[in-house]
Amino acid sequence: MTSHPEHDTILALPGKNFKMRLGRLLPNDHQELRVVESLLIQSRGERNDPKCNCCERGLGLYTECLSLFGWFDDACGSCKRNDAGAQCLLSEAYKEEERLLKWIESGDKEEKTTRRGRTTQVPIKYF
Numbered sequence: 291m292t293s294h295p296e297h298d299t300i301l302a303l304p305g306k307n308f309k310m311r312l313g314r315l316l317p318n319d320h321q322e323l324r325v326v327e328s329l330l331i332q333s334r335g336e337r338n339d340p341k342c343n344c345c346e347r348g349l350g351l352y353t354e355c356l357s358l359f360g361w362f363d364d365a366c367g368s369c370k371r372n373d374a375g376a377q378c379l380l381s382e383a384y385k386e387e388e389r390l391l392k393w394i395e396s397g398d399k400e401e402k403t404t405r406r407g408r409t410t411q412v413p414i415k416y417f
């Protein structure tokens with residue numbers, strides 16, 4: 291048992307071996323919650339195809355890009371460990387930001403059409 295009940299839920303899932311780049315492990319890594327959680331992602335997650343932006347560039351601690359969907363914002367293990375979960379192309383936070391950016395970009399050019407067919411202009415002053 292750990293002090294984080296959600297970790298026990300994840301640990302109960304079938305785990306598998308994974309590889310890491312040892313030179314990137316820092317002395318205090320094992321005490322960091324985000325590192326522990328990244329290990330949970332790598333050992334229990336599913337392989338992302340294609341890899342996320344960071345893994346594609348080989349920036350991660352882990353050699354493979356895995357995410358545990360429904361957990362940790364869907365960020366991959368390497369991004370989670372780098373404390374850059376929201377920058378992971380695969381994370382919900384990143385996707386949400388993408389949606390927001392698209393909305394903002396379209397906001398001052400186009401009219402928005404709601405489901406009921408009404409249109410509304412997004413005032414640029416709100417940004």
Ligand SMILES: [Zn+2]
Nearest residue numbers: 342345355366
């Ligand atoms: Zn990744």
Ligand SMILES: [Zn+2]
Nearest residue numbers: 342366369378
């Ligand atoms: Zn990532």
